[in-house]
Amino acid sequence: MNVLTTQGQTGIPGYCLPDLSKTGTVAQTVAITALLLAALGIALILMRKSKRAALAAPLALALVAVGINMPDQANASTPKTCPKGYHYEASLDPDNQKAPQKHGAHQQAGTKEPAQTPATSPEIKPAPSPEPNGTKKPATPKPGTKPAPGQTSEQPSPKPLPAPAKPGKPQPRPEDNPLAGKVLIVSDANRDGKANPEDPADQNPAAATATSGAVFLANLDDSAKRCPLKNKAGKPLELEELRTCSDANDTEINGAEDLKDLAPLTIKAIPTISEQGSGKIKLDAASQKKVNLFINRNGKWEHLKEGQSLSAKELRQNVQLRLEGIDVVKDQSWDGHVTVTLEVTDGGHRATSQAHLKAAPLITQNHLQKLQTLYTLTKRSGHFSGRLTSEIAGLASKAAFKAQPFGDSREVWVQDSFEPMYQVMPTENGPRIMRVMLKTDQVRGVYTYEDRPNEKPDATDKTSIYQALYGLRGPGVGILDIGKRQANYTLDSGGNIETLPPMPGYPAGRILMGKRTAANIPADAEENEPLEPSESIRDFFTAQKVQKPIYLDTSFLSVGHIDEMITTVPANTKLGWKLVVSSPQAGLEIFKKLQAEGHGKEQLMSHEGAQGNTIDGALEKGRADWVNGNAERIIQKNIDIIKKETGITDADIIRVPVFYRAEVDDDDPNGVNLDAKTYAADFIPNAVNGVVANNKTFIAPRQFGPVIGGKDLYQEAVEKAFAQAGMKVLYADTYRTLYVHGGELHCGTNAIREATPYFLKGASEANPTAGK
Secondary structure (H helix, E strand, O other), X not given: OOOOOOHHHHOOOOOEEEOHHHHOOHXXXXXXXXXXXXXXXXXXXXXXXXXXXXXXXXXHHXXXXXXXXXXXXXXXXXXXXXXXXXXXXXXXXXXXXXXXXOOOOOOOOOOOXXXXXXXXOOOOOOOOOOOHHHOOOOOOOOOOOOOOXXXXXXXXXXXXXXXXXXXXXXXXXXHHOOOOXXXXXXXXXXXOOOOOOOOHHHHOOOOOOOOOOEEEOEOOOOOOOOOOOEOOOXXXXXXXXXXXXXXXXXXXXXXXXXXXXXXXXXXXXXXXXXXXXXXXXEEOHHHOOOEEEEEEEOOEEEEOOOOOEEEHHHHOOOEEEEEEEOOOOOOOOOOOEEEEEEEEEEOOEEEEEEEEEEEOOOEEOOOOOOEEEEEEOOOOOOOOHHHHHHHHHHHHHHHOOEEXXXXXXXXOOHHHHEXXXXXXXXXXXXXXXXEEEEEOOOOOOOEOOOOOOOOOOEOHHHHHHHHHHHXXXXXXXXXXXXXXXXXXXXXXXXXXXEEEOOEOOEOOOEEEEEEOOHHHXXXXXXXXXXXXXXXXXXXXXXXXXXXXXXXXXXXXEOOOOHHHOEEEEEOOOOOOEEEEEEEHHHHHHHHHHXXXXXXXXXXXXXXXXXXXXXXXXXHHHHHHHHHHHHHHHHXXXXXXXXXXXXXXXXXXXXXXXXXXXXXXOOOOOOOOOOOOOOOEEEOOOOOOOOEEEEOOEEEEEOOOOOEEOXXXXXXXXXXXXXXXXXXXXXXXXXXXXXXXXXXXXXXXXXXXXXXXXXXXXXXXXXXXXXXX
């Protein structure tokens, strides 16, 4: 019998058993000797009876003797080291207790261990284990008998022991990487103006959207006013040269104001990084030519080039970065999402972190935003333009906005040269506004003469127009030119871009644009221009994904601009605004009523320059019926489209009387045909084509309707219509400056309105109030 002691008594682990062949244990030696002698005696006796039996008997006894001396290797699948003279016994190892049978369990100190039976010995079987609830295990059927009900003919085999682990290279574990959990780059994901690595909200791994996550601006302005309008010789720069300069066209931060236009990122300090450690910043492939990165090194901002390393010394403290947009989202080729990846390596270990940003959407203005500046035509725009400019300046003082001539331009249609837009980014000091004047996809101000085909086109007006437009460029104001057309098509004009104010699902409202449909182009009209606005502009508005455009049919109009048909005004309604639409049917009925009352001989217009046109003459032969009826039909279809797209009802719509005539060509050798079924043009100045000055004031072109009994009855009808929204109408005389050339007040002006941060954290998505 072997006497085992615990590790605490001998210093030998409990799973180490003595090698009897080496210990010289007397009892074991005696037992082996006795067995061998017995085997020899039995062999001598049996030799007389059978040689085979004589050999088998001593062999069996010898095997028993050897079994006594051999250590149990059945469970030693993963041996541990034992002192000399001892061997490893797996069944006694607390770390290896999966075997179904255990041998040689430790006894308390001073007690004897029961005799051990080898696992391979067939003579001694383990006692059956008791079944649950004290029931006996069913007996195994004898060969050739059927199992009792509920029994199987075979006993289930014990589950095999797990195979020993194969030696090999250990797999790295995250906890073994000293950089794990320490590499972090963050952006201003919570839109509080800071990129704070200690703020869990800035560690948001989700991609940014218009309404959540970090945003950045397209740095299109000229913060340091370094972009010239003239060359060194003093000659005005042309459009092709003007468009090449902005803060986005270099890799410098142009002063403190320029820095405010850049979005912050921060790399969290890694104090434990070794001297061999380093980091790199990478941009996703789609954004590499769309943004610039800058790093603050020793208090100075440097352009961080792709693949440039950050040293271990830099990474031991927070690293400040800035991201600058150098392009805008124009179409599906780039969606404005930017992923900035930080990769840090140290001693063969590697870890990464990512920050996400999105280009802030460029959004158009709407009439609920306070009017700040109204650009007007200049004294160079035409012979009578100075009078209109002075009149608007007077109205500006009454309605609390600033009137400013459009540079030194010769542009008459100021509305058509550009569309004011803006981007917004949060900063610690409040929203950062980037005004962006979208140049329309036209080349304006270039004239050719059919009767002088060999004469060089006159581009004098072009030079003055784009000098004026790029003259607006400066701190916080950029110019965006994404167009590709080199022509001057009417549907590409700014007057064909309007915006519905905020509504459910569209916090910044929706864009309206006009198009022509072949089926609705009048039979006698000649149309040689594209039937839709520029694809570049359409794709651009769609790509912003915040003001989904609605396209309306302007096929009946001579010029084809949306601002001749629709506008919006603030109103005390659930939406906060009402839709104002032209109603040629209402205008026609006014004149038919006056005619029926015996006023047919009265002048249609009371302006001194419009003498000769009577009410009877305008209505003669029913010539006004078709052109106004056709316009009313198409306008109603447009109203139905807006209702479907926005959910507004008739209660949200104001119908303002307008009166159309057939477009006439004074140069037509066949003379004027007022009966032609052709495009519509204003017969009376169009009141819809005006300017919302504030939430109580609308400035319209003076109507100059027929004066009967000392009253302009047509103008009274216009005022009554606007009164449905609580709006007071003020007037400006546009007759000689704009009306006779086919446009009205809105066409000859362009408004800069208060920028509302619709999509920023804390910014109300409720309708803002227009000027008080």
